[in-house]
Amino acid sequence: MIELQNVTKLYGKVIGVNDFTLKLGAGAYGLLGPNGSGKSTLLNLITGQLRPTLGSVRVMGESPRNNAALFRRLGYCPGSEGLYSSVSAFEWVKYLQQLQGMSTADAGVAAANALDLVGMTPSMHRSISSYSRGMRQRTKLAQAIAHDPDILILDEPFSGLDPVGRHELTRVLLDWIDLGKSLLFASHVLHEIESITQSFLLICGGRLLASGTAEDVYAMMVGLPNEVALRCNNPHALASLMLREQVVDSASIVEDTVTVATKQPARLYEQLPGWLQNSGIEVTEMHSADESLQALFNSLMKMHRGEL
Numbered sequence: 121m122i123e124l125q126n127v128t129k130l131y132g133k134v135i136g137v138n139d140f141t142l143k144l145g146a147g148a149y150g151l152l153g154p155n156g157s158g159k160s161t162l163l164n165l166i167t168g169q170l171r172p173t174l175g176s177v178r179v180m181g182e183s184p185r186n187n188a189a190l191f192r193r194l195g196y197c198p199g200s201e202g203l204y205s206s207v208s209a210f211e212w213v214k215y216l217q218q219l220q221g222m223s224t225a226d227a228g229v230a231a232a233n234a235l236d237l238v239g240m241t242p243s244m245h246r247s248i249s250s251y252s253r254g255m256r257q258r259t260k261l262a263q264a265i266a267h268d269p270d271i272l273i274l275d276e277p278f279s280g281l282d283p284v285g286r287h288e289l290t291r292v293l294l295d296w297i298d299l300g301k302s303l304l305f306a307s308h309v310l311h312e313i314e315s316i317t318q319s320f321l322l323i324c325g326g327r328l329l330a331s332g333t334a335e336d337v338y339a340m341m342v343g344l345p346n347e348v349a350l351r352c353n354n355p356h357a358l359a360s361l362m363l364r365e366q367v368v369d370s371a372s373i374v375e376d377t378v379t380v381a382t383k384q385p386a387r388l389y390e391q392l393p394g395w396l397q398n399s400g401i402e403v404t405e406m407h408s409a410d411e412s413l414q415a416l417f418n419s420l421m422k423m424h425r426g427e428l
Contacts, residue, residue, distance in 0.1 A: 127175035136161035138326040150313030151306040158326035159306040195269035205249035209259040234266035253280030351405040
């Protein structure tokens with residue numbers, strides 16, 4: 121379905137994608153990486169909007185660059201807005217289908233069906249300028265699926281959606297996959313992709329660091345230090361307590377927050393309430409910095425550089 125061979129994309133002296141080699145068969149894949157990791161550059165190369173500085177890109181065996189016939193088989197939902205505020209969602213989606221070669225009548229039917237699929241029918245004749253961010257996101261998805269493409273490529277499609285909108289969009293994408301269609305879904309949040317597919321591509325610094333299933337991703341995290349931040353009324357006492365209990369490898373303090381690195385997160389979470397009760401320390405906020413998988417990406421980058 122998609123093949124990249126030693127692809128590098130340079131923006132002057134800045135590297136967007138670095139020696140990227142990849143082969144994907146038909147199916148659903150999640151492209152996972154932190155912001156600025158090269159996800160959007162990679163998608164723009166796959167959709168032919170960018171030309172690689174080095175290497176080759178093939179989609180269904182063809183170069184996507186200036187390939188109108190191939191692009192009719194792709195559906196693309198970009199991360200940027202790119203909407204005309206003075207027209208309605210129906211007019212905008214219909215016009216884009218006409219650019220794909222549909223007649224006016226067929227484009228209107230396709231636009232109405234796609235907007236209904238993403239829950240925009242009640243508002244589809246209103247001006248886009250009156251839409252919330254989530255409604256604009258739904259409209260972008262509608263234009264991507266209206267011409268019934270073979271491959272759907274999405275760049276951060278959940279951005280701006282509330283929990284209900286996320287659930288509804290997840291259902292739409294799962295139904296799409298059930299039809300036997302292919303999907304490439306970019307996000308920096310693991311659980312967003314995990315709700316759609318179990319096949320992951322991990323990218324950071326413009327490089328493909330790893331690929332596999334969700335289980336593979338979690339297996340790679342085993343043994344890596346988890347970073348946990350705790351805001352409390354006595355951070356020095358809390359840091360000393362956790363170091364004394366040998367449950368953390370390191371601790372740093374900034375104002376009222378202690379940030380620790382631990383290879384035993386389960387033990388920390390299990391025993392922390394008892395320690396707090398006995399010590400009188402009050403924790404008002406706790407979160408893991410690894411929810412975005414940044415620690416995993418950092419560790420994989422160090423492995424690539426030979427530092428681990």
